[in-house]
Each structure stands twice: as C-alpha cells, then as structure tokens.
Amino acid sequence: MSESLVQMEGIVKSFAGVHALKDCRFDLRLGEVHALVGENGAGKSTMMKVLTGVYQMDEGRILYQGEEVRIPDTRAAQKKGISMIHQEMNLAADLTVAQNIFIGKEPRKALKLFLDEKEMNRQTSILLRQMNLDIDPTTLVSKLTVAKQQMVEIIKAISYDSQVLIMDEPTAALSDAEIEELFKIIVQLRAKGVGIVYISHRMAELKRITDRITVMRDGSYIDTVATADTSIDKIISMMVGRELFQSDKTNRLKDETSESMLEVRNLNRRNVLHNVSFTLRKGEILGVAGLVGAGRTEVARAIFGADPLDSGEIYVHGRKARINGPHQAVKHGIGYLSEDRKHFGCLLEMDVSTNATLATTGRFTRAGFWMNEKRMNEVSTQIVEELKVKTPSIKQKLKFLSGGNQQKVIIGKWLTRDCDILIFDEPTRGIDIGAKSEIYKLLENLAAAGKSIIMISSELPEILRLSHRIIVMCEGRITGELMNDHLATQEQIMTYATDRIG
Numbered sequence: 001m002s003e004s005l006v007q008m009e010g011i012v013k014s015f016a017g018v019h020a021l022k023d024c025r026f027d028l029r030l031g032e033v034h035a036l037v038g039e040n041g042a043g044k045s046t047m048m049k050v051l052t053g054v055y056q057m058d059e060g061r062i063l064y065q066g067e068e069v070r071i072p073d074t075r076a077a078q079k080k081g082i083s084m085i086h087q088e089m090n091l092a093a094d095l096t097v098a099q100n101i102f103i104g105k106e107p108r109k110a111l112k113l114f115l116d117e118k119e120m121n122r123q124t125s126i127l128l129r130q131m132n133l134d135i136d137p138t139t140l141v142s143k144l145t146v147a148k149q150q151m152v153e154i155i156k157a158i159s160y161d162s163q164v165l166i167m168d169e170p171t172a173a174l175s176d177a178e179i180e181e182l183f184k185i186i187v188q189l190r191a192k193g194v195g196i197v198y199i200s201h202r203m204a205e206l207k208r209i210t211d212r213i214t215v216m217r218d219g220s221y222i223d224t225v226a227t228a229d230t231s232i233d234k235i236i237s238m239m240v241g242r243e244l245f246q247s248d249k250t251n252r253l254k255d256e257t258s259e260s261m262l263e264v265r266n267l268n269r270r271n272v273l274h275n276v277s278f279t280l281r282k283g284e285i286l287g288v289a290g291l292v293g294a295g296r297t298e299v300a301r302a303i304f305g306a307d308p309l310d311s312g313e314i315y316v317h318g319r320k321a322r323i324n325g326p327h328q329a330v331k332h333g334i335g336y337l338s339e340d341r342k343h344f345g346c347l348l349e350m351d352v353s354t355n356a357t358l359a360t361t362g363r364f365t366r367a368g369f370w371m372n373e374k375r376m377n378e379v380s381t382q383i384v385e386e387l388k389v390k391t392p393s394i395k396q397k398l399k400f401l402s403g404g405n406q407q408k409v410i411i412g413k414w415l416t417r418d419c420d421i422l423i424f425d426e427p428t429r430g431i432d433i434g435a436k437s438e439i440y441k442l443l444e445n446l447a448a449a450g451k452s453i454i455m456i457s458s459e460l461p462e463i464l465r466l467s468h469r470i471i472v473m474c475e476g477r478i479t480g481e482l483m484n485d486h487l488a489t490q491e492q493i494m495t496y497a498t499d500r501i502g
Contacts, residue, residue, distance in 0.1 A: 003030040004066065005164055005195040006051065006082075011060035013046055020046045021057075024221045026214055028164060028195040033186060035198045035206045035227070038216035038239055039432040041390075041402050044199055047216070048166050052084045053077040065163075083157035084166040091141045091149055091156075098124035098137035101156045127155050131185055147178035154185060165189065166197040171205060172430050175292040183209055201432050203232045217241055240434040258282045260318060261452040262334075262421050264303060267312035272298050274476045276312070280421065280454060285447050287467030287484070288456045289493050295476035296456045297339060300423045303454075304329045304336040316421070330359065332421075335414030337407075339426035339456070345410045348399035352391050353380035355398050355409050359417040383412035387442065404435020411442065422446065423454045428462065440466060460490040472496035 006028040013021040021043050028034050036044050049055045051062065053071040061068055064080060071077050091100050098120045099106075107119040124137035133151055141149060150170060157165055171179045186196060186209060198210055206213060207227060215222040215238040222238050262280040267273050273295055280286050288296050301307040303314060305323040314321050316332045323329050329336070338344035346355050357364060357376050364372045364379075380394045387408040391401055398406055407427065414422055424443070428436045443466055447453055457463050463470055464484060472480040472493055480496030482488045 004028075005030050005032075005064070007063040008047070008051065009061055009063075011047065011050060011062075012058045013050060013055060014058055020219050021050070022220050024060075024216065024219070026051075026221075027224075028197060029211075030195060031190050031193045032212065033190055033196045033198050033210045035200065035210040035213040036216070037200070037206065037213060037235065038222075039402075039434045041218075042216040042239070042432075043219040044216055045168070046219075048084060048168070048197065048199070051077070051164075052082055052166065078160045078162075081161055081163040082166075083160055083162040083164070084168065085150075085153045085157055085170065086168050091152060093142040094140065096138050096140055097128075097135055097144070097152055100141055100152060101127065101159050105159075123159075124155075127159060131155060131158075131188060133185075145178075147174050147181065150174065150178075150182065151185065154189075158189075162194065164195050164197070166199070168199045169201070169430065170198070171200065171202065179205075201430070201436075203235065203433070206235070207232065215239055236433050239432070240437075258284075261316070262303070262454075263315040263318075264299075265313045265315070267299065267302055267314075268310045269298065269302065269307065270310055272476055273302065273309075273312075276473075276476075276478055278471055278478065278481075280452050282452055283447050283450050284468045285443060285453045285455055285466050287463040287470040288454060288473065289460065289463050289470055290473035290497050292458070293475075294473040294497065296473055297425055298476070299473070300336060300425050300454065300456060304334060304423065306336070330417065330419070333419050334421045334423065335359070335417060335419035336423045337410055337414070337425060337427060339429060341406060341410055346398055346406060346413075349397060351395045351397055352384065352389070352401070352409055353377055353394040356380035356383045356394070356412045357416055359413045379416055380412075383409070383416060386415075387412050388438065402431070402435065404431040404438065407431060407435070407439060408442070411439075415446075419451075421452050421454075423456075425456045426458065427455060428457070428459070436462075460493055463493065464488060464490065474498065 004027060008024070008026045011021050011024040024043065024047055026036065026047060036047070038044050046055065050057045051071070053073045053076050062071065063069070069080065071080070092103070095103070101124050102120050107116040107123065108114060109116045121137040128135055128137065135148060135151070141152065144152065170182060174182060189196060200206060210227045212224055213227050213230065213235060214224045215235065217239060259282040260279050261282050265277050267276040276299055288299070290296050298307065302309050305325045305328055314323055321332050323332065342348060347358070353376055357379055364376045377394060384391060384394060389405050389408045391405060398409060428439055443453060443455065455466060467484045470482045470484055470488065470493065471478050474497055482492060
C-alpha cells in the first residue's frame with residue numbers, strides 16, 4: 001500500500017444550521033489519482049474547500065503526511081503543498097504565462113526593489129520543459145487556447161511544489177486531443193509521487209485515469225472503491241441512490257413523413273459553414289454530432305439569428321422565414337439554449353422567477369410599465385414544479401442552484417414562451433449523472449408532446465441514446481446522416497466526423 005498523503009476524518013461542516021458535510025472522510029496516497037464523485041450538492045467541493053483552507057470545518061481532523069494539521073486559509077494550504085485547479089480558471093488574461101505562474105512570489109533583483117523578469121521567465125521555462133509543454137513564457141495568457149491555459153494552471157500549482165493537486169472538472173472545456181495531453185501530464189505527475197484528487201462527472205474518464213473512487217451523496221460519505229474492480233453502473237448507483245431514467249429504445253419517430261417544422265437550405269458563412277441543409281420534423285429529436293470546430297454551434301447560432309449568414313434560406317412551418325436576429329427567431333417559435341449557459345442563457349444574479357420568465361417579460365407588464373409580479377410568480381412556480389427544480393424558493397438567486405437546476409430553469413424559460421422548435425447546445429455539459437437523467441427524460445417528454453428538438457452534443461452515447469435521427473458535421477459541412485435505429489454506432493459517427501468516407 002502506498003504512503004498516505006492526506007487523511008480527512010469525521011469532517012462536519014454546516015452553513016446556517018444546514019449540514020453540508022456529515023461525518024465525511026477521504027484519504028489520498030502518494031502517487032495516486034483518486035476520483036471524488038457525486039451529484040451536484042453532494043459535498044465534493046465543500047470537502048475540498050475544507051482541505052484547501054477556503055472553509056473551516058466544524059468537527060473532524062486532517063492529517064497531512066502523517067501529522068495532524070490546521071489549514072486556516074488557502075495560503076497555508078499552498079505552503080504545505082496543497083493546490084486546487086478550479087473548473088473556472090483563475091488566470092489573468094493580460095499577464096504573460098510566467099507572470100501568472102509566479103504572481104505573488106515573483107523573483108526580485110538586488111535589494112528586492114525590482115522584479116527580475118528574466119529570472120522569472122527562466123524558471124518558468126524549466127517548469128514547462130519538465131512537463132514537456134511547448135509554451136513561450138512571455139506569451140499573454142489571452143493568446144492561449146483553453147487547453148493551454150489549463151496546463152498553465154497546472155504548472156502554477158506545481159510551482160508551489162505541490163504534493164497534493166485537486167482538479168475540478170479539468171476536461172469540461174477540452175477537446176478529445178486536448179484531454180489526451182492532459183492525461184499525459186497527469187501520468188507524469190503521478191510518476192513523481194504527486195497525489196491527485198480528480199473531480200469529474202465523466203464516468204469513462206474515471207475508469208481510464210484513476211486508481212480509486214470515493215463516492216459522496218447528500219453531504220455524506222458513501223464508499224471508497226478500487227476503480228479496476230468496480231463497474232460504472234455500480235458507481236452511478238452509489239452516487240444517485242435511486243433508479244435513473246432509461247430511454248425507451250423503441251420510442252423512435254413513428255411517422256418519418258410528419259410535418260416539417262424547420263428546414264434550412266444551403267446555409268453558408270465564409271470559412272465556417274458550407275452548404276448546410278437539413279429538415280427537422282414535428283416531435284423529432286435531431287442529434288448533431290461532430291468534433292470540436294466542426295461547425296455545430298455555428299449552425300445553431302445562424303438559425304437563431306445570433307450570427308449573420310452570407311447566403312442560405314430558413315423555412316419554419318413550410319414558410320420562408322426572415323431571421324436577422326434572436327428576437328425574430330423567438331417570434332418564429334425558436335428557442336436556443338447556448339452551450340455557455342452562464343454567459344448567454346441566464347442571469348445568475350437574478351432570481352429563479354425572473355429567469356423562468358425572461359423570454360416572456362412583455363406578457364407580465366401592466367399598462368406597458370408595471371410588472372405583474374404575482375402572475376410572474378405563479379408561472380415560475382408552475383415551471384419549478386413541472387421540471388422538478390430543486391430550489392428553496394422562486395426568489396433564490398440562480399447562481400446558488402446546481403448546474404442541472406440552472407439548466408432546467410433555462411429550459412423552463414423557453415417552455416413559458418411555448419416555443420415549438422428548441423435548440424439545445426450541449427444540454428448536459430457540466431452537470432451530474434442524476435441531473436443528466438432528468439434532462440434526458442424532459443427532452444423525450446417534450447418530443448412526445450410534439451416539440452421539435454435539435455440537440456448538439458459531444459457525448460456520443462448521449463446522441464445515440466436520445467436522437468431519432470443524427471446528422472454529423474466536419475469542417476463546416478454535413479458529412480453524414482444516420483437513422484438512429486439499433487444499427488447506428490459511435491464508430492459510424494466518428495467515421496463521418498473525421499470525413500473518412502470513401
């Protein structure tokens with residue numbers, strides 16, 4: 001058995017009298033990748049914030065390298081060699097790679113009056129070479145890809161001589177190729193004896209990269225298991241503690257000649273889209289697959305009027321539609337859920353009621369000026385009940401809800417508008433397995449009720465699970481179309497996605 005790095009025992013943490021952690025435990029070994037999983041709200045982040053000094057535990061103890069320690073703040077954690085890479089990166093975009101890595105601990109010249117930029121760049125180069133990263137230390141962070149920024153975050157943590165590295169959803173915004181590069185870095189760190197806590201909702205990643213998995217649920221410790229000896233189904237069962245929704249594989253579009261709700265013809269945008277054409281039928285879930293950069297989001301934004309087209313036509317209910325902006329798309333009954341819900345889908349600082357009625361504000365005004373708050377509350381309460389949104393009240397700010405519940409409120413916004421055509425761009429990105437199950441059930445229920453859905457997803461099992469029909473894109477073109485009967489496979493989709501036909 002490897003030497004223990006961290007032991008957390010009997011951890012209790014409450015907020016305003018509500019238990020966030022109840023007698024929880026976690027341990028990490030030298031040179032181990034240990035996954036920490038659970039639904040949103042399970043207590044994972046709170047547990048790691050206790051370890052990194054963000055929160056102070058009410059009860060329990062922490063042993064670090066065999067000695068009981070107190071970690072009063074994040075600086076104390078860093079000094080001990082405990083660092084956390086958050087899902088939303090904390091880099092300064094207008095500073096260089098070197099400046100970001102050494103911020104707050106910059107090398108100085110004689111008399112300590114001036115920063116030694118040359119020495120800072122030299123030390124950064126050494127750190128980058130150790131991780132086999134080809135990045136110029138003088139490059140502005142704003143010029144780097146998301147994947148490279150992620151690597152810089154890791155190097156920044158390593159610069160504190162970290163023995164414990166906590167990664168929170170590290171692959172959420174990365175392509176498959178970028179994930180491979182990240183995994184290489186993790187393997188290097190593991191070989192050097194660094195203990196890594198890996199928080200992720202992606203089950204396949206856990207089986208591939210982790211040694212053990214600890215499961216939490218509702219603020220409580222459930223179990224710790226060896227990854228190699230445990231099935232994904234078993235892990236999910238421990239996480240959710242309930243039966244998940246299973247898509248009815250026989251529930252396919254019964255009438256393939258049903259009414260055309262949306263038709264796009266020869267959509268073109270220079271260097272982005274090339275003669276994109278397809279039809280969406282009533283009650284259909286049309287999956288759109290492809291690799292990062294294939295043009296999937298660009299098609300959605302073009303249909304919704306968020307981006308201009310050079311040429312092409314859009315038909316709604318068989319009639320040519322003029323859509324030069326999102327407001328016109330909404331008038332035609334089209335709703336769009338962006339992949340970046342926090343920036344383009346909702347108002348995090350506003351409450352649930354405001355967000356649920358955001359697309360229909362005009363319906364709740366009296367005399368053109370005064371908001372009918374009573375009616376807004378009635379409608380938003382109905383949405384919360386129908387979609388089973390977990391919130392203390394409709395007056396709760398959206399930022400305090402989990403990702404899955406935020407997504408439900410955004411969907412509710414378009415249901416309030418009663419849109420016939422819904423475009424979902426990465427509808428389950430960044431949400432846990434239980435919330436995914438609920439979103440899946442919701443999409444199938446919407447389709448069964450006659451709504452027409454375009455679903456863009458990078459997760460091929462998700463595409464195959466829900467879609468009646470699948471179109472695949474590569475480099476701005478549609479390269480294949482599959483009816484999602486029992487013969488459709490991930491291999492077929494990837495063949496079209498890499499344009500390897502012929």
